[in-house]
Amino acid sequence: MLIHAIYNNNSQKLTKQTKQTKALSIKKIPFLKGEVVLLNIDSLAAGGAGVSRHKGFVVFTNFTCPGDSVLAKITNIKKNFAQAEIVSIKNPSDKRIVAKCPVFQKCGGCTWQHILYTEQLKQKKQILSSSLGKKISFKDEIIKDVIPSPKEWRYRNRIQLKIDKNFDYGFYEKKSHNIIKIKDCPIADSLLFKDLDKNIKNHTSLKKNYHNQVEVYISREKEIKYIISGNKQNKTNKPDKQNNKNKIDKKAFAQVNEWVNQILIKDILKYLKKHLLPKQTVYDLYCGHGNFSFPINKILNPYKTIGVELNLSSVQIAKKNALQNNIAGLDFIAKDVKSFLQQCKNINGPVILDPPRIGCDKAVIESLIKLKPPVILYISCNPQTLARDLEILIGDNNLYEPVLAQAYDMFPQTDHVESLIVLKLSPKDID
Template identity: 30%
Template structure:
């Protein structure tokens, strides 16, 4: 790479989804630069070049924005876990709201999308009830670096809840063959569960001198190494069983806010039938079921289905279909009044979305963790006869580019 490509001045103009900002190269191509802010002038080095755009590494901020601050973490800029520590929290919220609107306009084709202000997290730091680490070849805990699979060892992290930050530095791990990731989750009573995710069928020896449940997850299944294979999580006073393999929202306070929002926008009564697709362990179903006539869950994860059955056991008006949404929905003989969908980051499979439109619920609530796939699916739903009524972003992930969004669509 020549000297000109190694040392380029770029005027940064706007944030984009993924934690970067966009600028223009002298030849007119777009360039994406991490750790920058709109209005800044940055000196960059190109690390990837395509015909229409390039990606760059930040070398120096020549003219900083007024919103720029010093990052809290010593690993910021090397570890890939955070993307916005270089700006204040109010600016982070503005960036996320702007990104959601941009995705709905560009990908969704929505003119003036009805995006509300981002609901802030009560805590901008130490908010995560779950943390996922990778392991270096010599057994050190770390995160993958920005844009790479290289594991960066860490000595501090300001995202986990304080109790988790007391636990993970005590973990002493030998280099273990096959261990791909470890997950540490905190329950309602500060009990903790460690999951070792491995491609190796054989479980390692495990012992700690403090209270900690632990499981080994491999293609052979789940093996309990210590304690229990689940935790109890509490949302709005209601207790949920969450197994080691099951997904649960990582920001407890914001999960409560999302449940309250959904209950607030839905017109629930004892005559309604609600379809809860990608229902997980029953986070939304548990609060919807007592207010309606019939609640139908659809979930692929076997562990989440087992948890759902426990968490919704008290209700006689709940049904659960186990399988992929794209396989269950086309054969579902039901006329739901409301559909709540909470798909993974990839959004809804086309077959599932088409089947949902065919079922013709009057109201759809779409819970999304990726504004790009949300915008794609909103475009399809609008083409299927729905109108986008409102979009409310929730910041479950301060200091990162991730944002949760709840969209309300009606016929």
């Protein structure tokens, strides 16, 4: 908290000095591996673990809740922090609840089912704020309260299941390839489990080699579809002609929580509208199948909307959609964003960045620094890579000013944080 306050109220120079001072201070480790210690959990960290300080030394403990007092066994010690696992809960937090799912803590999915939903939202705001605070300066008031998911449960429209040789299916246990068998998942739409036993058997038994993975999803036409991917002997995603009722699509990215996706789209339109000038183009980089490009083109009607995406299937879906619906003004380019920007002579309008978890390639940020789009809307599902990219983009000369940091709860019951950051080009850098 203290470091965060220092970051927020001072210049980036101070941020760097603070890092150096931190590196010089040698921490005394107050316990041995295997020791059981009493921990009071203050907050939650990216990755989901509870954070506590034992004699000043930071300890991360999974499946704890802010306000808990726990006895925990130290499992791992690093230079600046340790990891522990719960032995027993001495005094449970008033924000602790009973998890819904029978395989919670076994399956590698949800990390926060044991935490009251309002507390999950509060912690996500804090995770976003402290990740950004470690890398950039910003005014406190730009960080807004997290927008909740209209559905806390049953929000996922797709799941990825592992299948064993007996056609049993489930999710991988965390950090292992053991399959935790399931018949339902409380964060997934129940429709995904309809006739699942039968359909998995149909799809997999028709092939010579058993398939070890199936992605089940609800399509935009509200049909249940299956993407089957095999073990090494069978990697094809070819449609199964013997069972064409449930078609198999090639894998293309799609948002998992359509309720929150719609809120995010509305907000993107709202912030773009504020900044979009006549005759400007909107650049939707990492556009997928045009989730943002289509509504931008339809509602804001910019001079042009250009979507850039590497995945060919996604671009094909987008182009087909534009063609079938006779939509003009939309251009989809199948390209790496890095080479698209390196070949760009100038950018005439706002840029949307929605990269995968790894964030943007450094060369992407370097091109943006040269091209200086007037406004950047960065949508991120990883506050750490977001903060890393923003530190480079903003740089020592404050090329961009962050004017909004808004998290959306795209993934309730988990520690994943989706956010939108709006950045305005500094007035001194407008040509």
